[in-house]
Amino acid sequence: MTTKSLLQAIGEGLAEEMRSDESVMVLGEDVGRAGGVFRVTEGLQKEFGPERVMDTPLAESLIVGAAIGLSVNGMRPVAEIQFADFIPPAFDQIVNEAARFYYRSNGAWSCPLTIRVPYGAVHGGALYHSQSVEAWFCNTPGLKVVAPTYPADAKGMLKSAIRDPNPVLFLEHKRTYRLIKEDVPEEDYAVPLGEARVHREGDDITVVAYGLVLHTALEVAEKLSGEQGIEVEVVEPRTLYPLDKETILRSAKKTGKVLIASEANLTGSVSGEIAAVVAAEAFEWLDGPVMRLGAPDVPAAAFAKPMLDFFVPGEMEIEAAMLELARY
Amino acid sequence: MAIKETRAGREAHLGDDDLLKIYRYMLLARRVDERSWVLNRQGRAAFVVSCQGHEAIQVGAAYSLRPGYDYVYPYYRDLGITLTLGQTARDQFLSLLARREDPNSAGRQMPGHYSSRELNIVTASAPVGVQYPQAAGTALAFKMRGEDGVVLTCGGEASTSGGDWHEAMNFAGIHGLPVIFLIENNSYAISVPEKMQIAGSIAGRAAGYGIPGVEVDGNDVLAVYKAAKEAFERARGGDGPTLIEAKTYRLTAHSSDDDDRRYREREEIEEWRQRDPLVRFERYLEEVELLDEENKEEIEAGIKAEVDEAVEYAESAPQASPEEALDLVYAEG
Numbered sequence: 001m002t003t004k005s006l007l008q009a010i011g012e013g014l015a016e017e018m019r020s021d022e023s024v025m026v027l028g029e030d031v032g033r034a035g036g037v038f039r040v041t042e043g044l045q046k047e048f049g050p051e052r053v054m055d056t057p058l059a060e061s062l063i064v065g066a067a068i069g070l071s072v073n074g075m076r077p078v079a080e081i082q083f084a085d086f087i088p089p090a091f092d093q094i095v096n097e098a099a100r101f102y103y104r105s106n107g108a109w110s111c112p113l114t115i116r117v118p119y120g121a122v123h124g125g126a127l128y129h130s131q132s133v134e135a136w137f138c139n140t141p142g143l144k145v146v147a148p149t150y151p152a153d154a155k156g157m158l159k160s161a162i163r164d165p166n167p168v169l170f171l172e173h174k175r176t177y178r179l180i181k182e183d184v185p186e187e188d189y190a191v192p193l194g195e196a197r198v199h200r201e202g203d204d205i206t207v208v209a210y211g212l213v214l215h216t217a218l219e220v221a222e223k224l225s226g227e228q229g230i231e232v233e234v235v236e237p238r239t240l241y242p243l244d245k246e247t248i249l250r251s252a253k254k255t256g257k258v259l260i261a262s263e264a265n266l267t268g269s270v271s272g273e274i275a276a277v278v279a280a281e282a283f284e285w286l287d288g289p290v291m292r293l294g295a296p297d298v299p300a301a302a303f304a305k306p307m308l309d310f311f312v313p314g315e316m317e318i319e320a321a322m323l324e325l326a327r328y
Numbered sequence: 329m330a331i332k333e334t335r336a337g338r339e340a341h342l343g344d345d346d347l348l349k350i351y352r353y354m355l356l357a358r359r360v361d362e363r364s365w366v367l368n369r370q371g372r373a374a375f376v377v378s379c380q381g382h383e384a385i386q387v388g389a390a391y392s393l394r395p396g397y398d399y400v401y402p403y404y405r406d407l408g409i410t411l412t413l414g415q416t417a418r419d420q421f422l423s424l425l426a427r428r429e430d431p432n433s434a435g436r437q438m439p440g441h442y443s444s445r446e447l448n449i450v451t452a453s454a455p456v457g458v459q460y461p462q463a464a465g466t467a468l469a470f471k472m473r474g475e476d477g478v479v480l481t482c483g484g485e486a487s488t489s490g491g492d493w494h495e496a497m498n499f500a501g502i503h504g505l506p507v508i509f510l511i512e513n514n515s516y517a518i519s520v521p522e523k524m525q526i527a528g529s530i531a532g533r534a535a536g537y538g539i540p541g542v543e544v545d546g547n548d549v550l551a552v553y554k555a556a557k558e559a560f561e562r563a564r565g566g567d568g569p570t571l572i573e574a575k576t577y578r579l580t581a582h583s584s585d586d587d588d589r590r591y592r593e594r595e596e597i598e599e600w601r602q603r604d605p606l607v608r609f610e611r612y613l614e615e616v617e618l619l620d621e622e623n624k625e626e627i628e629a630g631i632k633a634e635v636d637e638a639v640e641y642a643e644s645a646p647q648a649s650p651e652e653a654l655d656l657v658y659a660e661g
Contacts, residue, residue, distance in 0.1 A: 025472075051472050057502070062461045062495035069465025072450055073399065074473070077465075089491070097458055102659050105443040105451035106434035110659035141657050165659035 001183040006176050009151035009184045010116075011040050013158040014078060016188065018048055021076060024162055025052040028063055028080030028116075037082055038118060038177055060086055064093035064115060068101070068167075071113040076162055084119035084171070085128040085300075091136070098167035099142035113168070114161045119147075120173040120211055121263060121312050126303035129174075132211070132264035132295070137169055138241040138273065144193055145241040147171040149214050152184045153238060156191030164193060171240075173211040180215060194239045196247035202231030205257040205325050208248055208274055210236055213261045213293075213313055220319045230326050240270050245277050252278045256287035257325045263312045266294035288328030293321045340550045340557075344618055350391055350549060351613055352627055354383040354606050357408040359631050360417050361580075363639060364424050364439070368584045372643070373424050377440040379407040381547075381579035384605030385512050386482075387412050388552030389572070392560055393480060399448045399466045401459040401481035404440035405512065409482070413447045417634050421642035428648040435648050457487040460496035460509065467505035467569075478563040479507040480556075485573075486517030486525050488533075497571070501537035504568035508559045511571070512546065514578035519591035531573035539569045546574030547605040550612075576605065 004012065018024045025048075026041055032055035035042030045053035056063050060081055067077040081087045087094075098111045121130040137145050144166055148154040154172070161168035199214075200221055209217045214236050221232035235251050237243060252258045258278050260271040275290045293313050295301075301311040342350070361380050367373035379386065386408025393400065395413040402409050407420065419431050426435035432443045433451075443451035450462065463481035470477040487493060488511060500507050511530050515522045534541025540562070544555045552574055559570035577600035581588040588597075613619035 057495070057498055059491075059495040059498070061492055062464070062499055065458065065461025065492065065496070066465030066468060066499060069450075069462035069467070069479075070469045071465075072462075073466040073469035073477075075469045092455055092458055093461065096455055097453060097462070100453075101451055103656055104433055104437050104441070104453075105445075106430075106432075106436060107656040107659070108443055108445040109451045112659075144658075165661050 001185060003181050004151050004184040005178050005181050006151045006154055006172065007038060007040055007178060009155040010158055010172060011042060011044075012184070013155035014041065015044060015047065017159055017162045018044065018052065020188070023074055024076045024078065025054070025070070026078045026080065027054040027056050027067060029056060029058055029082045031055060031080050036080065038174065040116070041080070060090040061093050064090040064098065067113050067115070068093060068098050068111050071111045072101070072109055076112050078114045078116060078162060080116045082118070083129050084117045084133045085131045087117060087133055094137065094143065094167070094169070095140050099140045102166070103142055110165045111167045112165045114158070114170055115167070116170045116172060118172050118174045120175050121301035121308060122175050123305060123308060124303065125174070125301060127300040130301040132262065134171060134240050135264055135269050138270050140241070142166070143241065144168045144239065145171065146193055146239045147173070147210050148238050149173060149176060149210055149236060150180060151182050153191050153197065155184055156189050157193060157238065159190045160193050163190065168193065175212045176215060194242060194244055196244040197236045197238055198233065198247065198251065199236055200232065200234040202233035202255065204231045204255060205259060205322060206233045206235060206251040206255045207259045207261060207322065208235045208237060209261040210238070210240070211262060213263050213318070216315055217261055217318050220315055220322060224319070224322060230322070232322060237274070243274065243277065245281070248274060248277065249282050252282040253285040256285050257328060258286070259291045259293060259321055259325050261293040261313060261318060261321070263295050265297050266292060267297050269294055288325055291321060291325050293317060340554045342550070342553070346391070347613060347618055350387055350553070351609055351619070352631070353387040353408065353412045354549065354609060355627060356417065356631050356634070357383045357386065357411050358606055359635050360411070360420050361407060363635050364420070365580070365584065367424065367639070374426070375438055376424070376584040377404050377438070378580040378583070379405045381514060381576050381600070381605065382512050383408045384549035384609065385510070385546040385552050385574040385576060388549040389480065389510050389556040391553055392557045393478075395447045397448065398477050399450060399463070399479045401450050401463040401479065402442050402452055403459065403483045403487065404452065404454070405484070406442065406482055407440070410442045410444070410449060413449060415442070415444065415447070417638035418641055421638045422645060425642045425645075426647060427642055427645040428652070429645050434652070457483060457490040457492040459483065460487075460492050461499070463507050464496045464499045464505055467500065467507035468503060470506055471503065476564045477506065478560050480510060481507060482510045482512060484517060485511055485513040485515075485522055485530060486520070487511070488530055489525060497533070497537045497539070500569040501539050504566070506563035507569045508556065508563060509569065509571045510556070511573045513573055513575045515576075516578050516582070516592070518582040518586060519588070529573070531571060534571040539571060541571045541573070543573045543575065546576035547603050547608055549605060549609050577603070579604070
């Protein structure tokens with residue numbers, strides 16, 4: 001075990017998969033010599049050469065489209081979209097193409113393809129380096145959308161994504177790249193897709209969260225436990241689509257009170273889907289309203305810090321929501 | 329015109345058997361297409377999208393591919409390509425009638441959305457132009473492994489208007505990828521004529537990407553064959569991509585749901601019917617004495633029997649059960 005940041009863990013996962021399987025390759029903008037704008041792919045081109053770690057033209061539809069074409073001809077491409085905000089030009093290739101190849105060909109063509117997507121609000125990121133785009137993709141059958149938050153999960157899930165025969169959108173929260181560090185196993189291991197993780201057990205309320213908000217919620221949960229004796233069960237979906245409904249519902253039935261929190265715009269969010277699942281399938285166990293906490297319905301986080309901080313649910317808002325729910 | 333065709337035939341270095349096979353594929357594509365319209369007008373088939381007018385381009389280009397080794401990204405008019413690669417009239421009618429046995433999609437996709445794992449026909453979409461970046465990626469895989477596979481990808485002239493075409497051409501040019509972009513310029517995008525769609529020349533754009541651009545008469549099957557064969561040879565030899573613009577005319581409406589009387593004159597269509605690639609190749613084969621009344625009738629009769637049998641088979645073949653709509657969303661493993 002060594003302590004690694006999220007960024008290091010992902011880079012290490014990529015390098016290990018490339019060493020063990022020569023069909024694995026990386027393509028995207030600045031992923032080669034520069035090692036990516038966040039340095040996730042640092043050192044890979046030196047080790048694996050300019051073809052297997054390929055700098056592409058600045059063209060997102062091409063990046064994903066070419067990755068699809070590589071994936072149906074024996075390769076296991078890992079495409080990088082530099083910022084989630086720049087994914088719209090690739091939307092057609094992801095949603096209409098990669099996600100449908102298998103279904104529309106009656107199982108003849110599959111796309112074993114991973115698309116890494118740094119997302120989430122950061123200081124100075126503003127409208128086009130901040131967005132949480134997961135909801136755009138979470139009603140696309142045929143696509144898997146994952147968003148691990150912690151380094152060991154991220155490394156293990158990246159390996160699963162690369163080995164998966166389906167297209168996987170792999171969301172990485174930029175703010176947590178260097179913020180979160182933990183012990184990451186050295187040996188080869190994989191964390192399965194489609195399984196939520198219970199980070200903290202508790203009997204009073206359930207919080208379902210991911211990304212930076214999950215990290216904050218875990219800190220608030222410790223605080224409430226120490227200061228007020230409120231025990232919060234914290235569940236991380238890890239895979240946002242398709243959802244691990246079972247784990248979420250098990251927790252909902254246990255506590256009877258559920259808050260879903262993320263920094264995505266609230267309306268039409270993944271949180272809304274989780275809330276609907278809980279409301280429909282755990283109704284008789286509920287002792288309070290299914291609550292959601294998210295970003296306001298404005299386009300994205302602003303450049304100015306006060307507006308950014310207002311946009312992302314922080315410690316105070318999360319604590320207030322937890323306390324409100326606990327009072328029922 | 330006949331003299332030019334004869335010269336083209338000699339230059340193509342095709343044997344008599346090959347010439348007759350090419351003719352048969354073209355005729356089969358035409359007759360399958362015509363029967364599809366009949367079934368549609370009789371209320372037996374929901375939708376038809378047609379290859380008529382494109383047969384020379386499609387058969388000419390596909391004839392020198394290696395089915396199951398080279399990759400093909402066709403578009404929805406490419407019946408002539410898929411038949412040449414090895415799909416059958418039966419396959420086409422199974423697809424037209426949305427039967428479970430439809431090899432393209434088991435009744436999930438509209439007709440014309442081809443797919444075959446065995447023949448390396450990559451599953452086709454309806455959005456126009458999305459196949460080009462995919463084709464470039466497939467070609468990159470061949471290049472990375474040092475294999476001599478080539479990729480043929482096709483679309484109409486309107487498919488060059490969107491960004492995907494440019495992105496793919498640029499990428500193919502940068503890396504010298506073994507991919508051939510075959511633009512089947514049939515003069516119309518549903519109702520919009522070429523002059524409202526295309527600035528300058530499509531073939532001429534290749535120069536901007538530093539790759540060869542070839543304009544060819546799309547109604548001359550041997551000229552297309554020759555241009556495509558040369559392009560495949562260049563690609564196999566490591567000399568990179570080629571853009572081929574094959575010019576022709578769409579002889580039918582865009583699809584069975586379109587009424588082209590709203591936007592083009594009957595006289596214009598009649599004028600182009602005089603240049604029908606199938607008739608033109610027949611005349612050539614008659615001139616070089618490969619085709620006469622007797623074997624022509626024989627070929628026609630054989631194809632008619634094949635089409636009759638295929639329709640009968642497809643009509644009696646079952647559709648998928650409603651619940652099969654739930655299957656195969658995700659691949660296992």
